[in-house]
């Protein structure tokens with residue numbers, strides 16, 4: 001049975017390179033509330049139950065009362081700097097400023113004071129993060145905020161808007177790996193099994209928390225806005241609704257699934273359905289947010305990526321801090337591939353692991369500007385007009401994070417792959433037939449895996465993680481079309497159409513006998 005003293009003594013044995021706060025002689029408070037809370041979760045003895053919070057106190061009140069827990073992290077800092085600059089960059093901005101671009105018009109990045117973080121060694125960070133998993137302690141019950149010191153170190157836990165997102169399942173794709181790819185160490189990180197059904201929750205909790213803080217600081221923000229292919233708007237509207245902040249979403253008319261469209265509507269967002277594509281909506285929201293006091297929630301805003309990067313840290317954590325060989329991520333606006341790189345890189349720089357995985361970014365052939373750029377030997381980037389794809393959330397021709405993606409791929413010995421409509425739908429159907437229920441974007445990532453396995457780039461024993469970015473239930477129409485063979489010019493080889501049968505036992509028995517004599521593989 002886990003106890004506070006076990007957690008405490010194991011943590012206190014890790015080395016802090018300076019200013020060890022667990023053994024700080026100035027501190028009157030020894031074991032931190034985090035570990036007291038762990039104990040009450042596992043230990044049912046009456047003496048331990050007494051440490052539970054009072055019945056009239058909620059988890060935010062409790063976190064407030066236990067202030068020493070957060071004040072001990074006062075040494076950590078983060079700020080905006082131009083992308084690919086260090087913490088000491090001459091151009092920098094407080095996270096409390098409303099700024100999305102550098103003076104030169106380039107991207108920004110949230111840069112952490114790595115020297116301060118490095119005062120604690122890798123073993124310390126691993127143990128701290130591990131100690132927070134699966135608890136309800138505010139705000140660490142979230143997979144994002146369990147890494148708060150690396151995300152938004154300075155935000156008051158009181159200002160955080162969280163649905164305890166993250167901590168998503170890492171699914172061992174045993175049958176898919178063995179049967180179709182001869183692999184035994186294939187995993188799917190289900191980032192779409194989440195509050196609003198996509199990985200966007202990871203970034204949105206950070207962005208909306210910061211907006212919540214800015215509003216309390218009386219910054220004149222009337223709302224938060226985004227352009228979206230569906231998932232960003234779903235996450236934005238849900239987190240804003242939870243915090244009572246107005247949200248405004250720009251959607252390309254008739255280009256997103258019904259399940260995605262209904263999410264911002266239900267959550268009370270102001271929804272504009274615009275007769276253009278995502279790139280058109282993105283252009284409009286950028287103009288609007290430069291004119292009106294509406295905060296921009298797309299991943300052009302680097303705050304989002306601070307939350308998204310925690311999925312990479314979680315993967316390492318779920319493998320007990322062993323580094324996988326490959327991580328495959330579907331790419332559209334291209335913030336997420338950089339977020340994964342950043343998460344892995346921070347773990348390496350801070351000594352939690354000794355290397356990073358090779359990254360693969362997978363695009364739909366119908367919306368493949370990164371793939372074309374990669375194939376040109378990174379010669380010249382040309383935006384494309386994105387064509388319709390079943391992977392509708394990545395129907396993006398002019399990705400805002402192109403420079404971030406290229407940086408991530410170059411620094412991880414990365415690869416870019418593409419998937420045709422038939423390939424991605426077949427891969428999705430194949431995966432579903434082994435017990436998954438994935439979205440078409442995950443089908444794009446699986447196609448990349450299939451291609452790289454076939455060409456021998458990925459070996460059968462390589463530990464590989466495919467990132468599943470949205471819940472399959474958001475994309476049921478594409479699955480129905482596939483399984484009813486209703487897609488023009490597509491064979492739908494793995495379709496599993498329902499059989500129409502008369503309501504009498506004879507007909508039912510005939511159909512069953514025929515089926516049982518020719519079972520599917």
Ligand SMILES: Cc1ncc(COP(=O)(O)O)c(C=O)c1O
Nearest residue numbers: 331332333334335336393469470
């Ligand atoms: C389901 C899904 N998968 C993948 C992506 C691609 O992520 P990114 O835009 O960060 O490349 C998106 C959004 O763009 C998405 O909604």
Ligand SMILES: N[C@@H](CCOP(=O)(O)O)C(=O)O
Nearest residue numbers: 228229230231232298299333
């Ligand atoms: N797929 C996205 C597109 C916008 O991406 P973002 O990460 O820049 O917000 C969506 O769901 O809208």
